[in-house]
Each structure stands twice: as structure tokens, then as C-alpha cells.
Amino acid sequence: xxxxxFSLEQKTILVTGAxxxxxxxxxxxxxxxxxxxILTGRSEKRLNETLNQMDKGEHQIIxxxxxxxxxxxxxxxxxxxxxxxxxxxxxxxxxxxxxFSNIDVLRELMKINFEVPFLLSxxxxxxxxxxxxxxxxxxxxxxxxxxIAPGISIYAASKGAINASVKVMALELAKNxxxxxxVCPGMVNTNLNTNNPNLTNEDLKKDEKLTYPLGYGEPEDVxxxxxxxxxxxxxxxxxxxxxxxxxxxxx
Amino acid sequence: MTENYFFEKFLEQFEESDLSQITIxxxxxxxxxxxxxxxxxxxxxxxxxxxxxxTGDDIRKSVxxxxxxxxxxxxxxxx
Numbered sequence: 001x002x003x004x005x006f007s008l009e010q011k012t013i014l015v016t017g018a019x020x021x022x023x024x025x026x027x028x029x030x031x032x033x034x035x036x037x038i039l040t041g042r043s044e045k046r047l048n049e050t051l052n053q054m055d056k057g058e059h060q061i062i063x064x065x066x067x068x069x070x071x072x073x074x075x076x077x078x079x080x081x082x083x084x085x086x087x088x089x090x091x092x093x094x095x096x097x098x099x100f101s102n103i104d105v106l107r108e109l110m111k112i113n114f115e116v117p118f119l120l121s122x123x124x125x126x127x128x129x130x131x132x133x134x135x136x137x138x139x140x141x142x143x144x145x146x147x148i149a150p151g152i153s154i155y156a157a158s159k160g161a162i163n164a165s166v167k168v169m170a171l172e173l174a175k176n177x178x179x180x181x182x183v184c185p186g187m188v189n190t191n192l193n194t195n196n197p198n199l200t201n202e203d204l205k206k207d208e209k210l211t212y213p214l215g216y217g218e219p220e221d222v223x224x225x226x227x228x229x230x231x232x233x234x235x236x237x238x239x240x241x242x243x244x245x246x247x248x249x250x251x
Numbered sequence: 252m253t254e255n256y257f258f259e260k261f262l263e264q265f266e267e268s269d270l271s272q273i274t275i276x277x278x279x280x281x282x283x284x285x286x287x288x289x290x291x292x293x294x295x296x297x298x299x300x301x302x303x304x305x306t307g308d309d310i311r312k313s314v315x316x317x318x319x320x321x322x323x324x325x326x327x328x329x330x
Contacts, residue, residue: 097288100295150288197306198294203287 005233008035012058012083013230014075014124015039016066016117017090019046021190022139022226024053025219026087029227031055038083040064040075041090066090066116067108072123079124085135085230086124088117095151095198106154113158118165121180125173133177135230136169138162139222140182145241147186147249149207151198159184163241170239179238181229186245188217214246252301252327257320260300264292275317297323 013030017023019041027037031054040062041047047061062078064071091113094105117138124130143152144159163182170180187193187208193216194204208216225244228234243249258275268284279285290310297305297319303326305319313319 095291097292097295099292100299102299151291197304197308198291200307200311202311203307 005235006033006228006231008033008227008231011085011230012036012038012081013085013087014079014083015087015089016064016120017041017088017139018050019043021089021192022185022188022219022222023087023089024050025223026089026226027051028053029220029223030230031057031059033227033231035227035230036060038062038079042066066112071116072119075120076123076127076129079129082129082131083124083134084131085137086121086130087137087139087226087230088120089139090117091139091192093152093155093192093196095196096154097151098153101154109154109158110161113155114161117162121169130178133232133235134179135234136173136178136180137226137229138166138180138182139226140166140184140241142184142186142243142245142248144182145184145243147243147245166241167239174238177235179229179234181237181240181242183222183225183229184241184243184245185217185222186212186243186248188219188222190219211251212246212248213250217244217246252324254317254320257301257323258316260296261293261316261319264289264296273316275320276315278314279316279319280314293319301327303327 008030013035015023015027015037018027018039027039027050030037036058038060039047039050042065044063062075064074096105121136140162141159143156144163148156166180166182173180262270265284268282290307294305297303301323303323305322309322
């Protein structure tokens with residue numbers, strides 16, 4: 001084990017959704033801790049923008065669209081050596097009152113937020129691309145842990161599915177010392193939240209003031225916690241749904 | 252989409268309020284049941300019923316039900 005257990009030196013981490021928000025901040029944070037990153041996302045241009053903000057390392061870009069059918073093969077075949085961790089950060093949000101829920105939105109959100117990250121972990125494992133003592137981190141949501149808001153029944157379900165399955169994966173993979181956790185952030189200032197066309201800036205400001213003692217989070221706040229979970233410093237942490245919410249659930 | 256049909260669909264979303272005095276020129280925020288959740292409901296109704304996307308900001312800038320109708324009608328023509 002490394003003398004400095006928080007270091008990610010000699011670790012290669014796959015980060016999905018690395019082109020924006022929490023995924024981008026995580027890729028950058030990993031590079032600062034000397035880790036190597038395999039960045040995936042839809043837009044090569046935006047992945048390169050992330051890469052340009054990272055410290056130098058043996059980084060790799062894989063352009064992949066989670067809504068396409070061959071995304072699992074594409075990613076598995078593009079990875080040459082074993083990896084030491086995965087950060088599942090790709091995700092989408094759509095707010096819709098329960099009464100107006102429909103099968104198309106249900107399938108879309110479940111696919112991008114749950115099915116693909118779940119199956120990607122499975123495929124990589126089966127392809128023997130995940131080293132023993134790896135760390136798998138799912139970016140879930142406070143809403144997957146029961147702290148919810150109106151209009152997100154489908155989104156919350158997709159994150160709840162992650163939170164439940166993380167525990168089973170953690171149990172099954174413990175013999176390989178592979179750890180599986182989810183982080184459950186409350187509102188973070190990312191495009192996913194601040195560009196939600198259904199909410200106004202006034203709505204968000206009011207919510208921030210009323211609900212968040214420390215205000216909304218920044219992508220870096222979540223990224224730093226994720227790097228801890230990727231590092232050997234957290235080698236005793238597995239099967240956890242870790243809430244980070246600026247105090248929103250104190251009340 | 253007629254004005255009347257839109258008005259009818261708009262009112263249909265309310266379940267507990269006395270709507271007898273409400274006209275298309277009424278301020279929708281004066282309806283007792285109005286809330287930020289109702290804004291989400293109206294946005295979803297407009298999408299499902301008319302295939303038009305309106306935003307939280309469109310609702311914020313509107314005062315009367317007719318204001319919302321005008322946003323939808325303008326977008327419907329533009330499509």
C-alpha cells in the first residue's frame with residue numbers, strides 16, 4: 001500500500017460522464033492526485049476540454065453515447081489494461097409530475113441512470129478488466145435515499161435502484177476486495193440542475209436558502225469525496241450510500 | 252387549439268379549488284391551490300396535450316391564464 005493512502009498514483013480510473021458536472025470535476029481531481037483517467041462521454045470536444053484542465057498523466061478518451069446499443073462493448077473493447085476503479089457519473093434528470101409520468105421517460109431515465117452503469121460494471125468485471133482491491137463509485141442522489149422533491153418520481157426510482165444494488169454488489173465482490181459505494185449528493189450547481197427548464201432561478205434560490213444550511217454544493221465538493229472513495233484511505237468502506245447535502249437532511 | 256380548450260385543460264389540473272369565478276383573464280396565482288408543483292403540472296400538461304415545451308420561466312413571467320395561453324399559441328404557430 002502507498003505511504004500516502006489518499007494518493008491515486010498508479011491507479012487507472014474509468015469516469016463516465018466526464019464531459020461535464022461532477023464527472024468532469026472528478027476526472028480533474030483524480031489527475032491532481034496522480035491517477036490516470038479513462039474519460040468517457042458523448043462529446044469528444046467537451047471531453048478534451050476536461051482533459052485540458054487535468055494534470056498530465058496516462059489519460060485516455062473514449063467517446064461513447066449511453067443511449068446507443070453497443071456502448072458496453074465499445075467501452076470494454078477500448079480498455080487495454082486492468083482498471084482500479086470506476087466512477088459512474090453519467091446521468092440525466094427530467095422533472096415530471098407523477099400524474100404525467102410515461103413509459104418513454106421511465107425507460108430513458110432507467111436506462112441511462114441505472115441499466116447502463118449497472119451493466120457496464122458487470123461487463124467490465126466479467127471481462128476481467130477490474131483489478132482486485134478496486135473501488136466502484138456510483139453517483140446517485142439524495143432522492144435515491146428518500147429525501148425527495150416533487151416531480152422526480154422516475155429520477156428517484158433510478159437512483160434508488162442504484163442504491164439498493166450497490167449493497168448487493170459490495171457483498172458479492174468483497175472476496176475480491178472490490179469496494180462498491182454510492183454518493184448521494186443533494187443539489188449541486190451543475191447544468192443538470194441549474195439548466196432544468198422546469199425550474200426558475202427564483203425557485204432554486206428559494207430552495208437553497210430554505211433547505212441547505214451550507215447552500216448548494218459545487219461539483220468539486222462531490223469529486224473530492226469520490227477521490228477518497230477511490231483511494232486506499234477508504235479501504236474499509238463498502239456498500240454505503242453516502243449522503244452529502246450541505247446539511248439539507250439535518251432538519 | 253382553441254382558447255377555450257386550453258382554458259378547460261388548464262382548469263382541469265386543479266382538484267380542490269372553487270373555480271366558478273375564474274376566467275381566462277384571472278391571475279392563476281390567485282387560485283388557492285396554486286404552488287410550484289402546479290407549475291410543473293401545467294408544463295407537463297402543455298407538453299402532453301399540445302406537444303409544446305414551455306419553461307418554468309414562461310410561467311414565472313405570466314400573470315393570467317391567457318398569458319400562458321399566448322406563450323403556447325405563439326410557440327404552436329412557430330413550429
